Amino acid sequence: MIRVKNLSYIYQPGMPFENQALYDINFEIPDGDFAAIIGHTGSGKSTLIQHLNALIRPTSGSIEIDGENICDKSADLKSIRSKVGIVFQYPEYQLFEETVYRDIAFGPKNMGLDEAEIKDRVYEAIKLVDFPEELLEKSPFELSGGQKRRVAIAGVLSMRPKVLILDEPTAGLDPHGRDEILGQIDRMHKENAGMTVIFVSHSMEDVARLAKHIIVLNHGRVAMDGEVADIFARGEELEKMGLSVPQITQLTRELIARGINIRPDIYTVDFAKNIYKELFCAREEKK
Amino acid sequence: MIKDITIGQYIAGNSPIHKMDARIKILCAFYFIVLLFVIRNPVQYAVITLFIAFMVKLSGVALKFILRGLKPMLFILLFTVIINIFMTPGEPIFELDIFSWTLSITKEGVVTGIYMLLRLIYLVIGTSILTLTTSPLMLTDGIEKILSPFRVIKVPAHEIAMMMTIAIRFIPTLAEEADKIMKAQTARGADFESGSIMRRAKAMIPLLVPLFVSAFRRADELAVAMDARCYHGGKNRTRMKQMKMSRYDIYAGIVFFVLSAILAIAMIAF
Helix, strand or coil, X not given: CEEEEEEEEEECCCCCCCEEEEEEEEEEECCCCEEEEEXXXXXXXXXXXHHCCCCCCCCEXXXXXXXXXXXXXXXXXXXXXXXEEEECCCHHHHCCCCCHHHHHHHHHHHCCCCHHHHHHHHHHHHHHCCCCHHHHHCCHHHCCHHHHHHHXXXXXXXXXXXXXXXXXXCCXXXXXXXHHHHHHHHHHXXXXXXXXXXXXXXXXXXXXXXXXXXXXXXXXXXXXXXXXXXXXXXXXXXXXXXXXXXXXXXXHHHHHHCCXXXXXXXXXXXXXXXXHHHHHHHHHHHX | CHHHCCCCCCCCCCCHHXXXXXXXXXXXXXXXXXXXXXXXXXXXXXXXXXXXXXXXXXXXXXXXXXXXXXXXXXXXXXXXXXXXXXXXXXXXXXXXXXXXXXXXXXXXXXXXXXXXXXXXXXXXXXHHHHHHHCCHHHHHHHHHHHHHHXXXXXXXXXXXXXXXXHHHHHHHHHHXXXXXXXXXXXXXXXXXXXXXXXXXXXXXXXXXXXHHHHHHHHHHHHHHHHHHCCCCCCCCCCCCCCCCXXXXXXXXXXXXXXXXXXXXXXXXXX
């Protein structure tokens, strides 16, 4: 359970460049949840997720993970960071080791695990991201973009985090690579019951496909917090914030506006397929 | 910590110092440094102190900002003072015997120590005023213009200025990048802050390798972008912003002339 209470954060307080990034943020994410954080550029998403594993300390407010306040001076940062894993934007730029294996082993090694355990975890992690075993001894710099990203994600997964945070995991990937990564994240969440996944995204399609729960940030404040259906039902408000609803939802809304009788809560193409099919069949029969 | 770098930071403003021509400002800063190393008696130091206080006030930049530039210098400042205090021969005012070795503080040592300290502090403040009130672009343009007479002896003035512009331009970018990578590695349990010097040096590898890789990538991208826009060096290039001298540059000349005169008088009189 992650509980964020009255969190505020100010960059460079007291300097001429002082800038408040977060204002009085409150939300809860239960264990095993699949939450999405959305908001346009500069809304404070990245700042917020960095708080969740104590990379930055809030100016005021608190963050509790499993009942432990991680903002405490006495909090054990190492254990927090192995509990909450963050995959940053473009994570492939942080690869540094000579071989893929050693790069993925970096996290577990820092946790002080023994060689056998590290090996187990590396193999487990590459399996989760579908990375071929034969390439483990290659240099990470020789891989393709999509594979580099998988290695970077595996580098976080090998720490077996209870909470996995992904900041725009599909940025800069082609549609094929995007689908693969999203599919793996989804599978990972389903297979590891109890693992909480939080992902930050611009793409409403991705959010609709994966998330159960959405937190909308706007100018450093929580603008909405709720189930996917509840959030996308408020399409106009989202548009005012410079966000949108999935294209398929938009299409459905416009059809409704033109007097076609169709249910409004359609968020994914897969779901829409059947509904639209029924609609067409019904019309054919009428003729 | 990385965010503390003040090099290349420019604080926009509207003060007379901001309005000066970059070339004149650079020359003034150089002249000021020369003055700092010529002066040698307390009255002259007092005059310079007043002068620098006046300049800080005139620039309108918060003192806190200017002093921040001193923070990384702290060790060098301390080191200089201590070396000077103990190593200058002269009349001892305090002696400490350690085995057969005498450690003595001399009167001359204390005086030179303090002078050296003031010199270095004023040096940093003086140059900080220059860089904080001049945009990096103007600064390198100014340097290019100042160096251009030396082209006759094959000094590549434009290339030097261009390299400096690029270097300054990339300081914040790379600092930000370093910050990002550091956070990503910290999230994976890397520890940059504790342990012995050897351990800490080793802990820098996960930061430095990605940083170098990305610096090369950026350099490559920039080179392609410059090529795509037909960059071909300084020949026949015109400027959007022409440098013009204004009355503020004349005022600066007068101020420095008066300052030099006062310092000269102080040197003879005391």
